[in-house]
Amino acid sequence: MLTLGLSIVSLARFQFAMTTVFHFFFVPFSIGMGFLVAIMETIYAVKKDKVYLDMAKFWGKIFLLSFAVGIVTGIIQEFQFGMNWSEYSRFMGDVFGAPLAIEALLAFFIESVFIGIWMFTWDRFRPGVHAFMIWMTSIGTMLSAIWILAANSFMQHPTGFKINNVTHRIQLTDFGAVVRNPQLWKVFPHVILAAFMTAAVVIAGMSAWGLLRKKKDENHFFKTSLRFGLWASLIFALLSAGAGDLQTQQIIKDQPMKFAATEGIYEDTKDPAPWTIVELIDAKDHKASGKIEVPGVLSILAYHKLSGSVKGMNSINKELHAKYDKKFGKDMNYFVPPKTLFWSFRVMTGIDALVMLIALVGLIFSRKKKDTIENHKWMLVVLGIAIWLPFIGNSAGWFITEFGRYPWIVYGLFTIAQAVSPTSTVASLLFSNIVYFLLFTLLGGVMVWYCRQTLHHGPYYEEVDSKQNVDPFAREAFGK
Amino acid sequence: MTLSTLWFIIIGLLFSIFLFLEGFDFGVGMSTRFLAKDEQERAALMSTIGPHWDGNETWLVTAGGAMFASLPLWYATLFSGYYILFLLVLVGLILRGVSFEFHKHAETRTGKNLWMWAFFAGSIIPPFFLCMILLSMVQGVPINANGDAFPKFFDVVNLLSVVGGVAGVLLSLVHGLNFIRLRIEGPLRERARKLNQILYPILFLGEVVFAVLVFLQTDFFTKRFVSSFLITALIVLFSLLGYYGVLKDREGWSFVGSGLSLSMVIVLLFNGLFPRVMIATNPAHSILIKNAANSQYTLTIMTIVACILVPIVAIYFIWSYSLFTKRINPRENAVKY
Numbered sequence: 001m002l003t004l005g006l007s008i009v010s011l012a013r014f015q016f017a018m019t020t021v022f023h024f025f026f027v028p029f030s031i032g033m034g035f036l037v038a039i040m041e042t043i044y045a046v047k048k049d050k051v052y053l054d055m056a057k058f059w060g061k062i063f064l065l066s067f068a069v070g071i072v073t074g075i076i077q078e079f080q081f082g083m084n085w086s087e088y089s090r091f092m093g094d095v096f097g098a099p100l101a102i103e104a105l106l107a108f109f110i111e112s113v114f115i116g117i118w119m120f121t122w123d124r125f126r127p128g129v130h131a132f133m134i135w136m137t138s139i140g141t142m143l144s145a146i147w148i149l150a151a152n153s154f155m156q157h158p159t160g161f162k163i164n165n166v167t168h169r170i171q172l173t174d175f176g177a178v179v180r181n182p183q184l185w186k187v188f189p190h191v192i193l194a195a196f197m198t199a200a201v202v203i204a205g206m207s208a209w210g211l212l213r214k215k216k217d218e219n220h221f222f223k224t225s226l227r228f229g230l231w232a233s234l235i236f237a238l239l240s241a242g243a244g245d246l247q248t249q250q251i252i253k254d255q256p257m258k259f260a261a262t263e264g265i266y267e268d269t270k271d272p273a274p275w276t277i278v279e280l281i282d283a284k285d286h287k288a289s290g291k292i293e294v295p296g297v298l299s300i301l302a303y304h305k306l307s308g309s310v311k312g313m314n315s316i317n318k319e320l321h322a323k324y325d326k327k328f329g330k331d332m333n334y335f336v337p338p339k340t341l342f343w344s345f346r347v348m349t350g351i352d353a354l355v356m357l358i359a360l361v362g363l364i365f366s367r368k369k370k371d372t373i374e375n376h377k378w379m380l381v382v383l384g385i386a387i388w389l390p391f392i393g394n395s396a397g398w399f400i401t402e403f404g405r406y407p408w409i410v411y412g413l414f415t416i417a418q419a420v421s422p423t424s425t426v427a428s429l430l431f432s433n434i435v436y437f438l439l440f441t442l443l444g445g446v447m448v449w450y451c452r453q454t455l456h457h458g459p460y461y462e463e464v465d466s467k468q469n470v471d472p473f474a475r476e477a478f479g480k
Numbered sequence: 481m482t483l484s485t486l487w488f489i490i491i492g493l494l495f496s497i498f499l500f501l502e503g504f505d506f507g508v509g510m511s512t513r514f515l516a517k518d519e520q521e522r523a524a525l526m527s528t529i530g531p532h533w534d535g536n537e538t539w540l541v542t543a544g545g546a547m548f549a550s551l552p553l554w555y556a557t558l559f560s561g562y563y564i565l566f567l568l569v570l571v572g573l574i575l576r577g578v579s580f581e582f583h584k585h586a587e588t589r590t591g592k593n594l595w596m597w598a599f600f601a602g603s604i605i606p607p608f609f610l611c612m613i614l615l616s617m618v619q620g621v622p623i624n625a626n627g628d629a630f631p632k633f634f635d636v637v638n639l640l641s642v643v644g645g646v647a648g649v650l651l652s653l654v655h656g657l658n659f660i661r662l663r664i665e666g667p668l669r670e671r672a673r674k675l676n677q678i679l680y681p682i683l684f685l686g687e688v689v690f691a692v693l694v695f696l697q698t699d700f701f702t703k704r705f706v707s708s709f710l711i712t713a714l715i716v717l718f719s720l721l722g723y724y725g726v727l728k729d730r731e732g733w734s735f736v737g738s739g740l741s742l743s744m745v746i747v748l749l750f751n752g753l754f755p756r757v758m759i760a761t762n763p764a765h766s767i768l769i770k771n772a773a774n775s776q777y778t779l780t781i782m783t784i785v786a787c788i789l790v791p792i793v794a795i796y797f798i799w800s801y802s803l804f805t806k807r808i809n810p811r812e813n814a815v816k817y
Contacts, residue, residue, distance in 0.1 A: 453587070
């Protein structure tokens, strides 16, 4: 059979990574956009300041674009578990299906129905009532995040289950434990706050491009949007960093290997533990060299204390072998990909810090008393380029979560290699990989293009457009 | 009745509702090529389902989720067994899903055309291949002891599955035209009725061929003659009701009739499948509901959740339809798309 030297598992993994990462460009963006647009429309409903209505409408267009791509790439995910990971679906069905079905019933219906109402009823409802529709949509998107993360948290840290003796599959014993999973309530705030930050950075960045166009009638609009975006970027960058810190505490407990890899620690550290800024990782020999360290900081990061050493990957590997060899055999490799995790963590946290810094500088330049940001063209360009940062950061965070679970698909219970569909062939997987790749290139490109075009037209485009449509023979066509 | 049987019925119900609702979405999408004469009319057609299509598609997502949550072994076997066809369904749904927004933003003639064609293709591919999957599945396919399905080319592509796919497309088109008659006013509406006057006789012919092939190619009529016969009769009767509505210009009757015909196709298939979910060429490897089901505990939770949430969803879902009842005139009060 045609294999081209490719393995089914790696093709299936590549496809899952590609589809989820692409999907996850748009998910945080949509969740954040929905929330921020809802806030804009609410401010308009309360203060009746028209610029906030213009903002809700304009950023609403970007929201709808990203929502559309988010939905269609989301359907892939639901089908993909059955299509590529049928053994996983069989093994996990008793636990995994429920959150997924509840997600559909509780969240997808709310968001899909209310977004349909919201987009077509600008002229029909009072501002407050219309804002209610976008709030429902936004709540729907957040509920959806809770349920899919509940499913993912079980994969990271299984709770409330037993293994059925006859079928050797997972059996749910305590649904409450799945919902109360400590992983879930640590990861959800982190993800949702990062989502808000993503949208805020995009709003600030696109507003910066808008200001660079120097159109007088748009100045107030883009200035207000810029300040709104910068404030939200700063607040949510700070909060998501805080939430990430709380999540770290949980990871050290549940998945020590993941944590050790994000810090690139092979040997147990001194007490107090130094924090490595950068190092060279030798994944083959399980060694690291060329460390640049800051003494004592890792103890603070890991335990919020001034002392305490952190276990290294080598000793964790031994512990995992002792724990799992009976079930999975001696040949298992428990080292997660250390370079991916180490650098992903630095990219993610670095971007978060960078966003804080840029937002702070932007706010200082654009402060009301001495508003000089237009005079600092470089600052606007920096803000404009920063649009891409949160997307890279989100993907990096997702990499840590998923690669850090290696070699398991369900932590400690089921390996990735066990999970793949026995029906899969290299040919069919190669075909679907290519199809998805082409499709995503198209969707991503078109999406960016139309966002750019929307920005190019500016917020008052439609009003201009309708004036042009005046009947050429009507009185109005001849001016005053 | 056991909980697993209840969930088999619920999944059937979800698929029926999905076909009833998304059926007319698909039909409206197809009609952009068969019915509309210019870009303005195409955009008007698109706007009739603008607020609804996403909600309608959610019934499919829910049906898939419910399958995973209650009968995961069915979900695993079906989706992995029909890999390429599900991939094609996905490609269709993706093209269609983005076409609404992208078409709105396209400014050049080429751009508008491109996304209108994506809308058309995305409306014809999913119903064809979904019906093809279902009608290939009910004929029985090779399944091994682990429950993995390995359908060969002619298990997937054969007379019944192709006729089934075409019938699904045709029924959706007819249903979509009936929906257009409800939502549009002016000449476009009348043209939809005229087109359906031609399509219904073809549909009846198709339904007869379909029924004969189901009789020959599946064990539905040997295992459950009375119920299979009655449901098949209902499919035809509901189509007749739709035809009556076409002749008498009563679009309400037509819409209900064509929608229920589509739903009844699912009822026929689920009725014939029971108590199996996958039919194997070697009967010993057929997958039964009771073997595919989740634990009693999980099913109980899912039942409680569904009993609470489904009525709430139904209320705001129907309410959302009640907001958009004003007929659209392509030349006047259109159009966002």
